[in-house]
Amino acid sequence: MRFQVIHRTLCRYDSPVSVCHYHAKLTPRRLPNQECPWHEITIRPEPLHRYHRHDAYGNAITYFEIEGSHEELEVISRCYIHVKANPGVDAAATPPWESVRDACQSSQWSAATMAAEFVCDSPLIHPSQEMREYALRSFTPARPVLEAALDLNHRIFTDFTFDPTATNVATPIEESWKKKRGVCQDYAQVMIACLRGVGLPARYVSGYLETLPPPGQQKLIGADASHAWLSLWCGEEWGWMDLDPTNDLMPSLRHITLAWGRDFSDVSPLRGVTLGAGNQQIIVAVDVSPDE
């Protein structure tokens, strides 16, 4: 699939801002099944200084500073993306989940060592005993790791209610867990907590999802949203496998990957500090359209 993505963020400050510093993680990753032939970020007002680098997880970062009084900041990220379908996976053929868990526990260096980082607690995710027990109902003894994970994926999809009014970006996962409500960020972080709770490495993935209009209707511009899901390490042979509990599926052609990390705090698409602003209003619009 070929897509054109436009991701527009508008910050309106209620009093003029004199200086601001921002980090944007808006550049799509290059992956075996994802190519990005063209990408551009435009910022208004024009920043005095702008730099690019990569973070510890290989995500591209755009750092910029704006000096001089302004009441509005607009960041528009545009890109062309080619996504190839993932080869089908036979979940039953993946190794027993305990072997993945034990590989990550090992003190000896192996491919599992780098995945082991994603078993540990992270700034926003601290698995509770309850989440561990919830996960164990899917992770029965010797069950193939991906099969068990798909089962957990399905249970979270079933047990949770998608509700954008229940949570916001700052809601701790303990709260979304208790309410059994939330949006993709909550779904993904809860599932990551469950997986880490049983000792499996899971990371947070941010990106976009192409949504389809209801049959017979035209798609609304800007109706798509930033999306989040997760990736589970399934042992050396299988590597990282993406899972989307919000939609009860394994991402394939319609998911576009921007960045990954331990949790949302590692991948936040736009993060900034302003001097002088009181409150700010943020408007985000994402448009993912097939590129003919």
Next chain:
Amino acid sequence: MPGVWDEMFAPDGSVRPHWQSFSRMLAQLGAHGMQDNSATIARLLRDHGVTYNVFQDTGAAGRPWFLDAMPLLVSSGDFAVVERGLQQRIRLLRAIMADVYGLQRLIKESWVPPRLLFANPGYLRQVQDVNLEDDGLCNVATDLVRGADGNWVALADRCQMPGGLGYALENRIVLSQAFPQEFKQCRVQRLASFFERERDIFREMASAHRKTPNVVMVTPGPHHRSYFEHAFKARYLGFPLVEGADLTVRDTRLFMKTLEGLRQVDVLIRRVEDVSCDTLELDPASWSGVPGLLEAWRNGRVRIANPVGSGVMEAAAWLPFLPNLCRQLLGEELLIPSVPTWWCGQASVLAEVMKEPRRWVFKKAYCGSDTPAQSTAALEEKSLKALLAEVRADPEAWVAQEALVLSQAPFWTGSQLEPRSFVWRAFVCGTAHESHVMPGGLGRVSPSSEGFLVSMVAGALSKDVWVISDEEVALKSLLVDRAEALRVSRPPGDVASRIADHLFWLGRYAERMEQTTRLLRMLSKRLGGEGGELQMHELRDGLRLAQEVKLLDERLDVTGALALVHQEIKDLMDNPKRVDGVADLLGKLRYNAAAARDRLSDDTWRLFNQLQEEVSAPLTHAGAYGITAKLDRIILDMAAFSGMQSENMVQGHGWRFLELGRRIERGSASATFLQAAVHLCEENETVLVPLLEIFDSTMTYRRHHFAKPKLLQVLDLLMLHAANPRSLAFQLEAIHQQARLLPQGSSLSGAATALEAVEMMLRHLRQIDLPALECDALRFEVLRQSCEEFINHFESLSHQLTEDYFSHATRRSR
């Protein structure tokens, strides 16, 4: 005690050799001598204003610092062992940290379990791409204890912003004053050369960077529990002390906001926690951070000591792995062993630990936890079970440490010596090429004779550590050439905007304190004594004056209710919730003084301490006389403060804003009082006597007029008489003089606007023609209006200065 090392006495009861000289002097001194010394120490500490946790947000003072009158003596042989051991240790910690944020051989070669690092919350991924090979830890503090065999072992390492160095220095200054003879004769090694080396290290870090380097120290601010130490050390080393709000990153360079604009910073000595350093990349909720700092650091535009991310090395979880890491990374055997420690994050280790749970002290494995170490030996069965369950639930987060019997050091209880458990915090500074160990350090003893050792936060008592030299010791103190240090590293205009803001408000509150106390004293004097009709009239008018200036509630009916007046005055003195009362003003004074602490002299600080004591002291006499006497003392202290301000401070831009604050406050208060007095004089001129008292101009008036005060003469003296330091004219002249010397300010027109405003006020004042008003029926109205205008002009001048000079340093509170 068998099985315990005694620092002072050998097992046969004899005094150990390095204690002998001191012990003889102790015998000569006797209990009385020690008591005198203890008192001297307490007084010196109070005078220097040494506190821990100096200011809470409320502005209340912190806990005073306690220093044992008995030093702990370390022999030169022992010190040589510790010195070599700690020099190796800082090299090792630097090497580990460079590896953690670099190649990560320690994981790839399986020297440590990967989760030891990955579960460490001090491991900051944001630092992963910074090269720390040459830019590693500069300061490390290691807590050392001595086991029963007399060997030193390491208990913990402090790497982020090792605390205690400033307190150690302060302890030394105080104890060497209390024991001048003993100190010299015992050949105690001096600390100054250590600080000199440390200062050189910071300067070299900077000069490798730019030709005229700028080193600053950043602190979270006066509310931090070790703020005293930050201010003290910054002053001792001669580097400006700033807060996050004083710094800004532009084009990935770090700048300090000064009155004259931005000034680039080359080296940042930080006293701010890792996660609070950069609000953009780290904790966004932190007040202390500078957005973009990490970006500037990554780009090599600024160096940070200690590097951000050092917290990763502060973990007790490293201890069991240090001997092997030392072999792998340095090719050496570890010289100072750690207290036997087990990291519970490995299943086999956890199983071992659980076999004999009562053998251990359980501690959190990583920094950033408030959970104190828990000794299991005396724990009840139920609590032990709960603790073990906690460990099992999250084993990676815990270490088990062998419970050591610590060496005993002599402690002066106030009447005798008593052995107490002892920990020595030793300090090391270094670069990739050299390192130095402080010959001394911060000793801590348990607060009770049974006590297991606790942290400073939990109330341990401090001790000076004397390293006894075998040779004569050369004298040296950095305090002597402090003025030199200041001149070298701080050009006159280099005042942080926020500091200027605090000095400005220090001036305003000091003056407000004077006005308030003079007003209260004027009232209290008339409450006591023999009474009489005139006194009662003056009291009535004085009270109305106090009501006009809003110090007393207008609705308060005071006629004849003396007890109520008495009550109100007392409340205005003691109740910190009474805005602009004495206690409230003192809190604000101390807050602003503390924030500008490295700008104020030791004497000034001593004076503030005295003031605090006087304000909180109970009344020495009952009734109004007691109040008057107390106010007298406070007024004298405030006079001493203004004397110090004019005589003992360098009259640079910092001083200029203090002076402007004082003059603007006095001008504004004068205009307010005059306005009220003019209003009251429409009825009766008895108000003039109390008015002159508030203006401290009674004597001047008598000398000029020898008669009962008359309104026009009084107004002439208090408004127009340019030679009277209490007059409105004098304040305006003084402001005018300073306004001409103001720096440009952020708007580039600040100085010009301020000058224009004050010149306009001066013209207005000169137009007032008092004799002409004498026959004018509207004179009261004209005068009242003039005063009103002055009040408004003073306030707008204050706003103007704030806008032009302080506003780019965003303020939290005053």
